[in-house]
Amino acid sequence: MDPADRYTRQALAGLELGPGRAAALAWAETPDARRLRRAAGRARQKVLDHLGAYLQQLEQSASQNDVQVLWADGAQDANRLVVQILHDTRSKAVLRNHSLLLNEIALDAAVEHNGVRITALHPGAHLLQLARERPSHPVWPAAHMRVSQVSRTLEQAWHIPPSVNPAHLSATLRAPLRRSLLSTYTVILGLNFAVAESGQMVCLDNDGHNPSLTALARHLICLLSIEQVVADRADLGLLIRAFALGAYGRSMPGYVTCIDRPTPAGVDGPRTVHLILVDNGRSDLMAAGFGEALRCIHCGACHNVCPLFRQVGPEGYAPSVYTGPIGSVINPLLLRPGLGEQQSYLSTDCRACRPVCPVDIDLPALLQRLRGQVTPRAASHRERFVFWVWQRLLRYPRLFFPAMRLAHRLRERTPVSSTDS
Amino acid sequence: MINLAKRLSLPVSLPPGQTCCGLTALQAGHSAAALTAARLQLRLFSGYDVLITTSSACRRMFREHLPRLLRGQPEAEEAARLATACTSWAKFLVEHAGIERVCCRFEGRLAYFPTCHGDDEDAILQLLTKVEGAELVAEPLRQCCGYGNNLSWRHPQLAHAMTTPILSDLRLSHADLVVTGDEGCCIHLAPLLERVGAAPIVHIAEFLADYCGEVNGGPR
Ligand code: SF4
Numbered sequence: 001m002d003p004a005d006r007y008t009r010q011a012l013a014g015l016e017l018g019p020g021r022a023a024a025l026a027w028a029e030t031p032d033a034r035r036l037r038r039a040a041g042r043a044r045q046k047v048l049d050h051l052g053a054y055l056q057q058l059e060q061s062a063s064q065n066d067v068q069v070l071w072a073d074g075a076q077d078a079n080r081l082v083v084q085i086l087h088d089t090r091s092k093a094v095l096r097n098h099s100l101l102l103n104e105i106a107l108d109a110a111v112e113h114n115g116v117r118i119t120a121l122h123p124g125a126h127l128l129q130l131a132r133e134r135p136s137h138p139v140w141p142a143a144h145m146r147v148s149q150v151s152r153t154l155e156q157a158w159h160i161p162p163s164v165n166p167a168h169l170s171a172t173l174r175a176p177l178r179r180s181l182l183s184t185y186t187v188i189l190g191l192n193f194a195v196a197e198s199g200q201m202v203c204l205d206n207d208g209h210n211p212s213l214t215a216l217a218r219h220l221i222c223l224l225s226i227e228q229v230v231a232d233r234a235d236l237g238l239l240i241r242a243f244a245l246g247a248y249g250r251s252m253p254g255y256v257t258c259i260d261r262p263t264p265a266g267v268d269g270p271r272t273v274h275l276i277l278v279d280n281g282r283s284d285l286m287a288a289g290f291g292e293a294l295r296c297i298h299c300g301a302c303h304n305v306c307p308l309f310r311q312v313g314p315e316g317y318a319p320s321v322y323t324g325p326i327g328s329v330i331n332p333l334l335l336r337p338g339l340g341e342q343q344s345y346l347s348t349d350c351r352a353c354r355p356v357c358p359v360d361i362d363l364p365a366l367l368q369r370l371r372g373q374v375t376p377r378a379a380s381h382r383e384r385f386v387f388w389v390w391q392r393l394l395r396y397p398r399l400f401f402p403a404m405r406l407a408h409r410l411r412e413r414t415p416v417s418s419t420d421s
Numbered sequence: 422m423i424n425l426a427k428r429l430s431l432p433v434s435l436p437p438g439q440t441c442c443g444l445t446a447l448q449a450g451h452s453a454a455a456l457t458a459a460r461l462q463l464r465l466f467s468g469y470d471v472l473i474t475t476s477s478a479c480r481r482m483f484r485e486h487l488p489r490l491l492r493g494q495p496e497a498e499e500a501a502r503l504a505t506a507c508t509s510w511a512k513f514l515v516e517h518a519g520i521e522r523v524c525c526r527f528e529g530r531l532a533y534f535p536t537c538h539g540d541d542e543d544a545i546l547q548l549l550t551k552v553e554g555a556e557l558v559a560e561p562l563r564q565c566c567g568y569g570n571n572l573s574w575r576h577p578q579l580a581h582a583m584t585t586p587i588l589s590d591l592r593l594s595h596a597d598l599v600v601t602g603d604e605g606c607c608i609h610l611a612p613l614l615e616r617v618g619a620a621p622i623v624h625i626a627e628f629l630a631d632y633c634g635e636v637n638g639g640p641r
Binding site: 001002003009013307308311312344345346347348349350351352368371372373374375376379383387388390391393394395396397400401407408 | 437438439440441445446447448449450451452453454457458461478537538564565567568569570571572574575576578579580582583586608
């Protein structure tokens with residue numbers, strides 16, 4: 001596999017200096033950081049261990065709040081449900097937030113296919129809509145783009161003169177978003193969490209696009225991937241804190257948006273609220289014994305510190321929208337069989353991701369276990385042969401070392417791309 | 422390493438028949454092959470009280486993976502024993518043998534390259550700070566060199582790209598010599614450092630042996 005182009009690599013390397021460093025400092029200043037991580041991990045694992053029961057409880061409490069709860073097995077089912085609601089509410093344009101779940105099920109394409117215009121209110125996510133690219137990072141979806149690429153994207157989409165001024169580009173990008181916010185009444189939200197006990201639905205962000213969306217929405221369609229249900233409000237508080245530490249290096253995110261029920265006429269807020277619970281392969285992933293990976297709250301902390309992710313770039317994880325170390329674990333299990341398997345090898349076992357995960361996922365161990373399952377069915381004949389020989393030679397140092405040297409020599413001869421240094 | 426051990430009159434020996442700890446196969450998902458290697462290791466090292474490896478990744482194999490792989494098997498007990506017996510050369514010198522400093526002389530700037538699995542960083546730094554004439558480069562870049570998990574073999578371009586920030590950091594540090602605690606990093610970085618005209622990289626054991634004059638402290 002080739003590394004991403006050097007602009008992408010430079011842009012992604014900035015993640016470590018920015019949010020990566022901020023998170024490291026914040027964790028260092030957090031008393032009981034270890035205990036917090038463990039507790040957050042337990043709060044997630046508890047739900048995963050009894051997922052069915054918690055989801056039922058969520059359905060009940062949400063229904064009591066007059067939220068209409070729907071279930072979707074796969075991406076297509078979820079999209080079909082959304083399109084149906086858009087049809088029923090006669091929506092011709094919708095706004096959405098930034099959420100990997102919405103990217104995962106390719107909601108934009110499905111909605112547009114039915115003649116409805118869909119705009120992401122998050123500037124980064126909107127930029128990706130214009131560039132027709134996949135997100136590279138769960139929190140900063142356009143983290144891989146540099147100023148020049150932003151400028152080029154806007155130039156091509158809107159025929160505006162190029163600029164190297166980030167403030168100017170940002171203002172240009174936001175202006176039409178503000179206008180559409182005032183004229184669009186249907187909103188689709190990918191949720192961070194939903195609370196089983198109270199039916200509250202929660203979005204977290206640092207730029208305020210979620211509260212803007214919910215304040216002005218008439219019809220609200222919320223999507224939750226099933227594993228992101230949270231037991232109660234105490235756990236919610238804990239996980240919001242864990243997320244903020246991992247994502248932003250702060251003890252609270254800039255905005256916590258909580259919706260629990262439709263608002264009555266005369267009060268600002270949504271008249272109808274739908275909650276769609278999306279499985280899309282999660283149950284299978286759990287059945288395969290990798291449930292620990294679903295603790296993930298998509299904070300991006302492991303992306304920020306992964307030295308390989310920043311070389312691979314988002315394309316290395318295609319066609320999935322989940323990138324970085326967590327992507328390497330879940331993509332082989334979530335994608336169609338055989339599609340993402342090679343991603344489990346995108347690791348040097350350097351363990352940089354191990355201490356940073358706010359929900360205490362042992363990513364290196366999961367990856368290693370996964371490779372143990374992938375290799376027997378997916379290894380090339382060449383690789384099988386190499387390890388067959390390797391195993392035979394183990395008893396014969398006189399042959400083993402010359403053979404290893406030869407293999408090393410052969411590898412040295414592989415051409416290395418000259419895009420570096 | 423063996424030479425230095427002899428000068429320190431430490432009873433170190435190199436059991437013949439050694440090849441590979443099996444980590445490389447384990448990481449690649451070839452569990453059966455890894456198990457074969459693991460069993461061979463147990464037999465080779467069964468008579469020794471302390472096991473010293475020059476690679477921190479191999480150490481993780483002995484300390485963590487071996488006991489897990491062999492759990493419930495007849496060799497489990499021996500694996501558990503080896504896990505605690507396994508240490509690094511620097512750590513062994515400082516902690517077990519009570520060597521406060523190996524009297525080394527090196528005129529110039531030394532850079533320490535931290536390894537991903539390094540559990541002996543304190544020991545290495547303790548030995549390096551006491552090297553006479555040397556100035557230790559502060560705050561080295563902490564990043565994986567890209568060698569591990571067979572990446573340098575499976576995706577050489579990616580492994581090569583990963584070294585870019587390390588090479589420029591080491592070059593900018595104006596080090597005359599880079600010292601590290603893992604063979605793997607040496608194998609991976611040495612030719613690349615040479616290509617960009619930066620300082621050569623050596624293993625701490627090699628450094629101590631090459632620049633050693635006399636030894637302070639001694640076997641307790
Ligand atoms: S695996 Fe952990 S660190 Fe990575 S995105 Fe998920 S929660 Fe964050």
